[in-house]
Amino acid sequence: MNDRQAIREFLRTRRARIAPESAGFPTGGDRRRVPGLRREEVAERAGVSVDYYTKLERGTLDGASDAVLGSIARVLRLDDAEGEYLFNLFGKAGRQQQSAVPDSVTPVVRHLLDAAASVPAIVVNRRMDIIAGNELGWAFVYPLEPTLIGPANVSRFVFCDGRARSFYGDWAEVADDNAAHLRRESARYPQDASLAALIDELMDGNEEFRRRWREHNVRRNYSGAKSFTHPVAGLLELGYVNVELGDPGLFLTTFVPEPGSRSEHGLRLLASWWATEHTEAADTDLTQQATNPR
Template sequence: MNSTPASSGIPDAADRNKTEIREFLVSQRGRISPDQAGISPIGGRRRVPGLRREEVANLAGVSVDYYTRIERGNLSGASEEVLDAIAGALRLDPSERDHLHDLAVTANNGKARRRQPQSGTRVRPELQYLLDAVTAAPAHITNRAMDMVAANALGWAMHPDLDERTGTPPNFSRYVFLDPRAHNFFADWERAADTNVAMLRREAGRNPYDKRLTDLVGELSVRSQEFRDRWAAHNVRKHYAGLKSFVHPVVGPLELTYQSIELDQDPGFALTVYPAVPGSASEEALRLLASWAASEHSNRIDSHR
């Protein structure tokens, strides 16, 4: 007889969903004081900071019993209006609000979510053609589990430390938390680590049945205290555009803008491009990096002849 997740002691996706709902709402409630919420405190002395359940319920316009049920992990049947009211009461930002809605979708439609495709590790040839057409900036494609599944020449050259030690295909999260070289590569490692976990947390909320993703979270939770601490904070983030700073081991400092796009025709994949500001020192550094990459490629070919 095959053992079930429950009998093996490993929580299934439905249990993880309830736990995530409970811990997410409790963590968000604990971050807001009555003063910040613009209300008079209910009750006497507080043992912990943050709002009480009845205060959140009053702000959201729902009964205390109903909010208590929700905070215990039961979002079944919760309407979008109720979710938005709770998000408003807790002052969730757009990423956090979307995360709450994603958790509700899973709670209400678990069987349909279970049929979603797992994180892929291969891309269509046409996507590689697209990457190769980008010659002046690093570009890569990642899946939900932060595997770099494809890249252009500059994309691979930009991440020379992403090797077999980070998995096959190479994985950004393992690199950030398990490879000491990452601390030198990111100009602000703490920020990079925070962002990585916040992105993983968002994906886990959207795709709790993705085994590659859940296995990665489990591995990092066991192997990295820094990951565990950040995972427990329940921060979520979208990661579509901005500015990043790196210290490349060959060409030195790089300050690059980035744009990330989810590929609708290829669910679970995202394309990210890192252009430099025209005329900047980073643009010149990327040209040097391209020359170095071409030289390294030529040397590898010669060594195999």
């Protein structure tokens, strides 16, 4: 999808969700051909001509000012994430340099992950590849296995792996958030071919993703709570915090249980299981090396 189409569909869907009466446009029984606000009503509230707004919504207008885009965002009641997305679509401040998708973390981030040993912590890039984690983090995302395509990817797991619906307590919310994250990143990094390829892959193969992508929702989730049913630890109810790191397009997520809760006990069980599994794997490797020396 090019920016012009993205602009058109995003603004159209944002207009459609606003009741005319709430914006001060009484319908008086008038039959409206479109849901929500009309183009001329948005133009009136934003202080621009209908022709100007029509060109802007079609994506055929170059040089829209920050002031105009700010007025449009106000009229359409865009939140911070949606406003950033709108500005990015028009090539304004906020677009990131077109660096390669990170596939590793710095030593400082590595030390930070290890320091948070008592809670699961992972790092994903803008494509939602899991590129780093502490021991408990890798145990937590154990169901998200790497594939022949590349590293474990949260988006592929959510939309393409049937186990995701039982892993996440509210799969639909997770799917909504995931599509909204990719939508935001696609505007921040419009020339990222690998990100575009992932989106195309999901669009081609999954109706659940296609439907959510066409809704043009954009979100930034910094904290909240989610429940999971882990194949080893069972039910885990965890708070989470997302932090965008200084490295371009990297996000650190930590999952925290309530102190003394069943979920805290479940994470201790998970940590013990992971340590045992890795100890046994290491012992097996040493035995094989001793039996078959090079």
